[in-house]
Amino acid sequence: MNEIEQRLEELERLGLHRRLRMVSGPQGPRVLLDGRPVLLLCSNNYLGLADHPRVREAAADAAMRWGVGAGASRLVSGTMTIHRRLEERLAAWEGSEACLLFGSGYLANIGTIGAFAGTGDTVFSDELNHASIVDGCRCSRARVVVYRHCDPDDLDRLMRRHGGGSGRRLIVTDSVFSMDGDVAPLAEIVELAKAYGARTIVDEAHATGVLGPGGRGAVAQAGLQGEVDVVVGTLGKALGSYGAYVCADEELVRYLVNTARALIFSTAPPPPAIAGALAALELLQERPHRVQRLRCNARALRRALAAEGMPVEDAEMHIVPLIVGDEHAAMSLCEALLQRGVFAQAIRPPTVAPGTSRLRLAVMASHTAEELRDAAGAIGEAARELGLDLMGRESPAAEPQHLTGGREDMRGQSPVFAPAAVTTVPSAPIRVASTPFDGERDVIHRAA
Numbered sequence: 001m002n003e004i005e006q007r008l009e010e011l012e013r014l015g016l017h018r019r020l021r022m023v024s025g026p027q028g029p030r031v032l033l034d035g036r037p038v039l040l041l042c043s044n045n046y047l048g049l050a051d052h053p054r055v056r057e058a059a060a061d062a063a064m065r066w067g068v069g070a071g072a073s074r075l076v077s078g079t080m081t082i083h084r085r086l087e088e089r090l091a092a093w094e095g096s097e098a099c100l101l102f103g104s105g106y107l108a109n110i111g112t113i114g115a116f117a118g119t120g121d122t123v124f125s126d127e128l129n130h131a132s133i134v135d136g137c138r139c140s141r142a143r144v145v146v147y148r149h150c151d152p153d154d155l156d157r158l159m160r161r162h163g164g165g166s167g168r169r170l171i172v173t174d175s176v177f178s179m180d181g182d183v184a185p186l187a188e189i190v191e192l193a194k195a196y197g198a199r200t201i202v203d204e205a206h207a208t209g210v211l212g213p214g215g216r217g218a219v220a221q222a223g224l225q226g227e228v229d230v231v232v233g234t235l236g237k238a239l240g241s242y243g244a245y246v247c248a249d250e251e252l253v254r255y256l257v258n259t260a261r262a263l264i265f266s267t268a269p270p271p272p273a274i275a276g277a278l279a280a281l282e283l284l285q286e287r288p289h290r291v292q293r294l295r296c297n298a299r300a301l302r303r304a305l306a307a308e309g310m311p312v313e314d315a316e317m318h319i320v321p322l323i324v325g326d327e328h329a330a331m332s333l334c335e336a337l338l339q340r341g342v343f344a345q346a347i348r349p350p351t352v353a354p355g356t357s358r359l360r361l362a363v364m365a366s367h368t369a370e371e372l373r374d375a376a377g378a379i380g381e382a383a384r385e386l387g388l389d390l391m392g393r394e395s396p397a398a399e400p401q402h403l404t405g406g407r408e409d410m411r412g413q414s415p416v417f418a419p420a421a422v423t424t425v426p427s428a429p430i431r432v433a434s435t436p437f438d439g440e441r442d443v444i445h446r447a448a
């Protein structure tokens with residue numbers, strides 16, 4: 001057996017093997033999954049715009065007008081009028097001086113972190129940040145200090161300890177955390193950044209189109225527009241398309257154009273995707289009630305789940321984690337739900353910490369309240385049938401990744417894509433995920 005076969009077998013044994021499921025048709029509330037009709041409850045098409053007729057039409061028109069591919073990097077021949085138009089609209093919408101498109105959110109984080117931190121600098125990063133931030137930290141070659149999830153006191157302590165010296169300091173956080181649906185304490189983070197002379201990058205991937213006035217995001221909701229140095233947003237989630245953007249002041253954007261390798265060395269996003277995002281943004285501005293519908297739907301699902309005895313908060317956040325714990329058990333719940341016509345993909349390590357595998361439910365504005373109530377009923381029934389006791393987010397089972405010691409000072413290994421190896425000061429045991437199949441987030445960033 002060669003090492004690839006061994007690794008695949010190991011992943012199967014650990015309940016960590018992945019396979020691609022086939023969805024027929026667009027990311028609507030109902031899809032054909034591997035040929036079977038199901039309710040789609042795990043797509044980030046939060047506002048239902050990916051399959052909106054106006055968005056589709058805009059993308060189709062753009063393909064006819066500008067072609068499909070952008071031909072080259074933004075800096076070579078790739079910046080087209082449609083790119084600039086969306087940048088201007090996004091900057092105005094975000095209340096920002098300037099905006100810069102990237103090929104994807106992953107590239108935006110890699111490019112931006114790498115531009116603002118390098119050898120001799122320090123990045124302070126929330127322990128549950130998305131994998132693209134983790135990888136951005138690793139690629140940057142900066143020292144990475146991981147603070148406790150959403151804990152400004154821990155960030156303060158670590159900035160006091162590691163914030164000295166001549167290097168630049170950067171704090172980076174998701175605003176809405178992708179696997180938990182909670183919101184970062186942005187006001188405190190901005191305050192700490194000011195106190196310690198650090199820059200801030202806030203990734204609004206799951207907040208754009210969802211939180212804040214008119215869906216402008218968590219930064220706007222917190223009244224912090226203009227206070228965060230760099231806001232990263234994606235076009236691939238609520239805006240129903242593909243690609244990403246960074247909003248910042250004109251000087252920082254000019255700096256990124258000159259230094260962000262993920263921008264400089266990657267082909268510009270395709271014109272149809274950009275035109276689709278532009279149409280989605282227009283729809284969001286014209287009819288912000290979609291955002292309200294998403295929130296109402298989120299509350300309806302949460303209440304129905306609570307009525308089934310599930311430990312979920314009565315809130316309006318559209319990402320609802322149902323923490324099962326064991327990897328195999330999470331997969332069994334996912335399969336049992338599919339039998340009942342509901343698709344909610346199980347999320348397992350390294351996307352989440354070991355022992356916290358879960359179904360991550362994602363509500364869409366295009367679901368009906370009835371569909372969501374029925375789904376909650378199906379989830380309750382499936383969990384009872386399997387004898388599963390779901391855990392709340394604060395459950396002790398989530399603890400291993402949150403233990404103290406050795407977490408606070410970690411340097412991602414370079415070269416960039418080598419298997420994980422993390423050094424710590426002071427030395428302490430580190431949990432290292434050896435899988436090269438990193439999911440949305442990975443645990444290499446977070447030592448036990």
Ligand code: PMP
Nearest residue numbers: 104105106130132178205234236
């Ligand atoms: N940041 C966060 C918080 C995300 O959840 C994701 C994608 N799941 C990304 C960035 C990457 O965005 P993209 O899919 O556009 O690469």
